[in-house]
Amino acid sequence: MxxxxxxxxxxxxxxxxxxxxxxxxxxxxxxxxxxxxxxxxxxxxxxxxxxxxxxxxxxxxxxxxxxxxxxxxxxxxxxxxxxMDRSWVSRETDFENMPDVPGDYPDAIAELGAEELMELVASLPDGYRQIFNLAVIENFSHAEIAERLDIVESTSRSQLLRARKILQMKVREQEKIRI
Amino acid sequence: MNTREFDKHFREKLGEYNSPVDTDAIWAGVQSRMDSDRSRAGFYWWFGSLLMLFILIGSAWYAVTDAGNSNALKTYTPRYSEVSLPLSELNSREENSAEEIGDNQNTHSNFGHQEEFPTNKARGDGEVGKAHQGNSSFDEETVSDSRNSEDVQLAGSSSELFTRNEITSKEYGAGNFKDSQAAQGGFDDGVAVIDEIPISGDLMTPIPASQFDWESRAVDLLENPENDLYPSDNSNRPEISLLVDGGAGFVGRQIESADPGWNAFTRQRLRTETPLEFANAQFRVSLELQNNWYFTAGASFTRINERFELDRITHEEELVTYVSDIHIGESGDSTLIYSTGLVSTEHHEQVNHINRYTFIDIPVTAGYNYDLGRWSLALEAGVLFNVRLRSTGSMLDSEGVVVRIENTNMFHSRLGLSYTGSVRIGYQSGTRTMLYIQPGVRYMPGSLTERGIQKQTYALYGINAGISYRLR
The missing domain is CATH 1.10.1740.10 (RNA polymerase sigma factor, region 2, helix turn helix motif)
Structure with missing residues (x-):
């Protein structure tokens, strides 16, 4: 059918x-x-x-x-x-305490399966996770994300950046564990 | 690895990924939610209907019982103006033989409150005498008992009673009792004291002055004096009227998306659709109680018009050949160089349709009427049960394509309940007819469209004009 x-x-x-x-x-x-x-x-x-x-x-x-x-x-x-709870809009905009990570993204990401990537995304804070999904998986523009989530575009950009950094750190951690 | 490659891994691996899930549990949950939605909608409908029914029955019961009480115990309005003859005329007749009438009347009366007594004709004619014999010292707040009196000559004392200054024509008029309660003191100025009235035997037949034969002093006793002499006793029964009216006004519309995914769809509808006006016509039956409360029910037809307007822009592209260059040789011959190009033409097409939303409803209202002589003012509120909704016209669909509304299946065929409130200003143009205007508002909380997509609600502000014909 x-x-x-x-x-x-x-x-x-x-x-x-x-x-x-x-x-x-x-x-x-x-x-x-x-x-x-x-x-x-x-x-x-x-x-x-x-x-x-x-x-x-x-x-x-x-x-x-x-x-x-x-x-x-x-x-x-x-x-x-x-x-989903929308209180992250005000909670997660403080990026000052984020640790610096090396600019390159780890190649180990290629070795991770879908379930592992899913776990990584799930581990992101609510706001980062929503924006990462909308921007990266759904391929929405920041303007569309801003309209849909009722936030400003700059918030969308900065949260996506931070989401990537967190994922980058987590992949590196997994890489270290494997080594 | 750069950002683009990093994102690509996530997009490719997660975009089409299917997580294992217990589909049976999902299906069970979906079924349960759909059933719950259905039963909730049914519950709201029945609860609303029952609530309205209770309110209407309760209001009617309260109004009826209140009307009964007030008529029996509180107000008694004289309905025969001729009863209230001037005191001078009444006094001139006071020496009439009390025997003639008094005897006759007395066969029917064993009561003795002069204020409840048939007044003008009775006074000085023996009725009063008999009634008040033994109680020549009239006191407005005293109840007399004439049961055992035999001395008709004491009728004369009644003249004293009725020439007292404090006795007013109103009191005369009100003296016609109509039932045992009235006889016991259901007097409109409240001077009678129930406890002090000993009543025994039959009450005297009430006779208005118009029925009394002054020449013969004979009283034509009626078989059913209550009904024959006081036809207006039917006043306790509600008045039934037919109301026909029509009207028009302007429309307040609200369209909003229940889901952000439909925001763009909603915006384009708001951009292309403009509410214009509404018109309605209704036929109702009204039941008006004596305490001025009234209830109506009937059928109503309403149509809302909206303009659908779209400036449709289309581009027409045409491949054209043109001379792009000309070469002239030494010998004077010329060579034309041809080129082709794309010419784009923009066409504006104005699409202009009228959309129509048609409602057939059953209005049920309750109101209170303030009588101001020939004029009246009523406050009215109620509900309309929609039995049919028809939506026709054009709209843009979610893809921006013009579609017929009736083909979308997006609009409901029934609306549910609407609420209405209005003020009715009436003018009594005849004994049974009343012309009225009725400004009011109707609010439709129910959405014309599926709420999951868009909530489309209306408020109608307008004025109706009509005529009412009283059947009874």
Missing amino acids: TVEELFIGCRKGKALHQKTLVERYSSMLFSVAKRYTGNEYDAQDIVQDALVKILKGLKNNYKERGKPEQWMRTITINTALNA
Whole structure:
């Protein structure tokens, strides 16, 4: 069954199609949610919320909304961003105490698998993690991130920079452990 | 490794990564949430309906019981102006034989409060005499008992009673009792004291002056005097009226995204759609109680118009060939050099449509009417149960393409509850007809569109004009 056929069935409210859609895409959407929440428990909650929105949205007006997978990912990302604590905007803008790290990014990153990278991203503070995901994985511009998170562009830039530095440090640490 | 390569590793490995997850648990959670949403929506609907029903029944019950109490015990308004004859005329008749009437009347009366007594015709005619015999010293706050009196000559004493200065025409008029409660002191100035009125036997038939034959002194006793003489006793029953009105006004619209992902979609709708006006017409039945509370219910039709306007810019590109150079040889021959170029033309196309949102509702309202003679002022509030919503027209979809609203499946077919508040200014143009204008506001908290995408709500500010016809 193609995704379009699934969507048509869901639009008609058919439970079989809804269940198939959930089974087929919950894993993908769970990864997206986990990247933003940093933990599985919250991610599961977000995915369920997002899937409810998707199924409701399908009953109304899907055909106007672009590629199916991307649309579902967008819904999940928005759900995650809305659900997450936004107090980091004021909490995590103090970068003075960040240690200096060497400019080069470690080559060891190439040897890390997806699950390990996921753990690294999950270990970032909330704000860094959100901006890193939006900028690096989703490829959003800083202007788009600023609009979506209701922050100024400079905050987005600086937090992305710091997120990269933290990841850089963590990769180096892992590299040392391996050696 | 540079930043771009560093990011690329994350993007490639995490972008398409699927974490293992318990899909059964996810599906169970999704089902549970959808069921919960459905039951919550149903609960709100039924709770709202029940609440309104209770409020309406409660208000009606309160109003009815309050009306009954007030009529029985508090206010008694004379309804026969002829009862209130001038004292001079009443006094001129005081020497009329009390026997003639007094005897007749007395067969029906064993009570003795002169203020509750049939007044003008009775005074001096024996009715009063009989009624007040034994109690010639009238006191407004005293209740007399004439049950055992036999001396009709004491009717004369009634003349004293009724020529007292403190007895007013209003009191005469109010003297017509209408039931045992009235006889016990349901007097509008409150002078009668219930505890002091010994009542026994039948009460005297109340007779207005118009029914009294002054020549024969005969009283045509009616079989059912309560109803025949006091048809306005029906005043305790509610008045039923038909109201037809129509109106128009301006529209306050709010569209907002429930989800930031739809912000751009919302902005482009706000940019291209302009609320214009609304018009409505309604037919209602009104039930007005004697205590001035009223309730209406009926059917209402409302249409909201909005303008969809889009300055559509299209570019037309055309490949053209032109002479780019001319070479003239030594012999005078010329060579033309041709080139091709792309010419782009910008076309502006103005798209202009009217969008229509049509509502069919059942309005249920309650109000309070202040009677100001021929004029009246009423405050009214209530709810409208939407039974049908139809949305037609054009809009931009999330991709910026012009689509028909009715094809999007984005709009609901019912709205739920709306709330209304208004002031009705009425003018009594006839015995049964009233012309009125009614400025008011209607607020629709329910979204016309799926809330998960956009919340589209309205407030309507307008004025209606109509006519009311009283059936009873």
